[in-house]
Amino acid sequence: MTETVNLVKSLADKYGRYHESLLPILQGVVQEEKYLSEEAMVEVARELDISAARVFGTASFYSFLNTKPMGEYVIRVCKTITCMMHGKNIIIQELEKNLKIRVGETSHDGKFTLLETNCLGQCHKGPAMLINDTPYTDLTLEKIRDIIQSLKKGDLVGSISNPLN
């Protein structure tokens, strides 16, 4: 069995094999593999005994359930109104310069994917972005350079802006 098949099976064991388990299982696959491959979706369909079209239909509806390969770090920059007012475009430009990719692209080493997304619920601290699940807020050009540099070096994410503190 391939890794993906094993992963889907363990997720189905954990969340159950009900309709209600579909989203948690798909989220679990994305967590591990960064995206939903055809193999994964077909396997999920088999485990839950539903059609693969149904799995794809659900997966393709949700913006966080990627059906295309993604980088190790998925960067989602908020493009909704207040982040836009507070300089989202300059932040994007700096990210593109530092990562040498454009919005919608993945770096050649598979490390970074740069995306725009809708409101992250950090409007009072805009501009804001998510890197994987961690929010980064009150972004400045210096912060962007620091964050990207530390990620390129392989440092842990999460120390720069932890909204819980």
Next chain:
Amino acid sequence: MPKKNLKRLDLIFKNEHDGEKVLMKTLARPAQEIVNYLIISGLKGRGGAGYPTGLKWKLASEAEGEMKYVICNADEGEPGTFKDREILSQVPNKVLVGMAVCAKIIGAHQGFIYLRGEYKFLLQQLNDVIDDFHVWTNKMGMDFRVNIFLGSGAYICGEETALFESMEGFRGEPRNKPPFPTQAGYRGMPTVINNVETLAHAFSIFKYGPEMFKDLGVQDSRGSKVFSVSGDTPIPGIYELEFGMSVQKFVEDFGDGDAKAVQVGGAAGFCVPRKKFVNTKIGYQGKLTGESLPTGGSMMIFNSSRSMYNVLHNYLDFFVEESCGQCTPCRVGTQQLLLGIEAVKKGERSSDYLNRLLDLAENMRVTAKCGLGQSVANSFSSIVENFKEEMIY
């Protein structure tokens, strides 16, 4: 109407350390009495729609179903709203107590918090709180468990029936109403679904009684509300204020001295231009003087340096992406509104075309299946009508 001094408050975020005691005392009361408490208090849903909370619980308690559910809607996706995140990170116990009391009244044994995917970073912390909460409920012999269901980045899932679809493993496409969730909600069973803030207010009502809550706010808009303030303001953040405040007063307190418009209620809400600040009150539509605006609490301030065309363009972009695509008025309407204002701006269409777009928006209000498509007209019409020159030149 008598003048009343509306003030800032600190009820929701006040740390109460007696969650367990409040839960125990409230559970000991007859269900009927608790529901009456909520009805007397005048608490209405804080997600924006404003349905009376006590009535919702009453209907679900009377509904028949082999299972019933309590769901806390934490899919806070409206642009400019971030209060629920703060409530869940600072006072999650109030929300859980609200859910548990609701569960007892309607006869539910399972509760869910539908947490938007963007707030996944709260997951670990919330699960720890829920574990502690289960220790309380077990001690009280209560058969009630709460689980977190994580969303995956879809604004429409904040719409209650789309949220059920999402939990059931489908695309987040809203259902027809009726039946309403209190009759047939999650898995077709009677379900109470409340906004995070509503449940936290319910806690205060259990603890302090309905009169305290009723004394706050104005007629038809009782109590306090948590507002998320952003945009051109020196003090962005979260503020709890009494209902019934005028936009003028709000701008004096929060604006940067140069506010030309305030968007009340997010992209799905209304744009209030400077000339209407004085006569517009923030509260549920009822017997307020002048115009009144219901709101989920999003308040975005724009100063005179902002182009309202850019603002509207951003909102429409948002709706085009977030429309679920199920019904034609919303799927096609949002796209045509966006293309339409672009064409007018570029001079490809005459300014009269804006009137046709306004007609289209009003059509969507009548024909769209759910609140998303119906409310596009709110921001579209209020921005286009009040800032026509900015749309054309």
